[in-house]
Amino acid sequence: MEINLVAESIKFMVLGMLIVLIFLLLLVEVMKWQAKLINKYFPQKAPTTPTPNISQDEESKRVAAIIAAVAEFRKNQKKQG
């Protein structure tokens, strides 16, 4: 049987656009829903960044001091051993 390509392709178009849009609509809903759910049960720890730089500097100074102390301690240990 001879099929009309145009009629057939219009059917493809209707089906295709319908499926693509439904798929993405569903995806949109799922994305909204998951965003709500995640932000409800695992709230973003907002105040992670706002700690000012000064305290970070102090922190890094403290770390540096600890590292230096440990290194010194190891050196001494080696000398003794």
Next chain:
Amino acid sequence: MRLKRLILSWLFILAITTGFVYASSTDNHAAPSDATVEEKVYESKTIPQMLVSFYHTTGLEALISPKEGVKTSDGKEMSLFAQSMGRVIMFGVVFLLFYLAIAKQFEPLLLLPIAFGGLLANIPIANMAGDHGMLGIIYNMGIANEFFPLLIFMGVGAMTDFGPLLSNPKTALLGGAAQFGIFGSLVGAAMLSEYTGIFNFTLKQCSAISIIGGADGPTSIFIASALAPELLGAIAVAAYSYMALVPVIQPPIMRALTTKEERRIVMKTTRKVHRLEKLFFPIVVVMMTALFLPDAAPLIGAFALGNFAKESGVVDRLSNEMQNSLINIVTIFLGLGVGSTLASDKFLVVETLGIMIIGLVAFAAGTAAGVIMAKIMNKFSKEPINPLIGAAGVSAVPMAARVVSKVGSEEKPGNVLLMHAMGPNVAGVIGSAVAAGVLLSIFN
């Protein structure tokens, strides 16, 4: 004087050796041939004979005087035109592609290996695109079975950040609307072959061509090799060259369909996306594919795997591999394999012209549909949506989003739409994979 003497002495040597060889060859005739019939017996020849027979093995001879009975890479009879002028024209086409790739920077990563593959595939006699040729081996290894495009998709997934989409989910619809480029041009292709006598596409071929409108190289190659492998070369070349032309094709359409006020709309800054949202997204997409459209599973699965590896944050080595070395290696193979289909007998057909036209229409239609959808959404949405971002719905990541951003900032300096356009842009990748799945499901 010296030159003359040199030539004379050369001729003298030649004469002696020829005579010698000729004498020994007469001896050989007397000897009984023990060799089996299947094996081609080596026959001794004089130097002039050898020169003549060597000439018969040159490409020059094959180009100048094509013979009947030469087979194409897929075992069909090759027309005399395809053997001679066809090849010469293809060399021209290949040089044009080199020019576009190198001087114009048209998707050079793919067009360059594709064009070189085309150059090699058109070498006469060598039959490099045949089953035992280098290009043929590459083609059978990963293009005939649709494997390479999936690996590329995996790498693209590992490079894609869904953050902009997750922060403004409804922009995903724009990526859906722009798929009208695929289905609109499908109808266009069907009309071309139904109402004009020039083109004679089957429905499968129409579908394979229309996927160019998805503006996604790997998807185009995937669908073309599944539905219409005979058109693969032209489809891939059209897809990649039009993708490179996005900055030329899109802006006029975007301007024609929007008013100045609409183009100046400033969108709200995007919210920060939770890490878990990004982590769950690829899983959500795969689950939805599993439930509704298993035919799109190869494409979306590979894409989601790459993205999941990236977002998980614990397999950086794998994700780096996917988005760097692996995708580079596969790009070389993909380019050469596609290039093998640029052999004159496959590319120089009237269908190629139709593919080029339909591809262009597909890009334009996709852009227009995206922009119109964005205009409609802007009417009904509480938050303003700049209609320009609809144009980014035709995948072509990230080129289309950049074009949107450029047009937007031309209208209103300081209005950065890039992040807003990335949402529909990455949704377009999913959209065209879904559209591809629908087309596959129709024919399966």
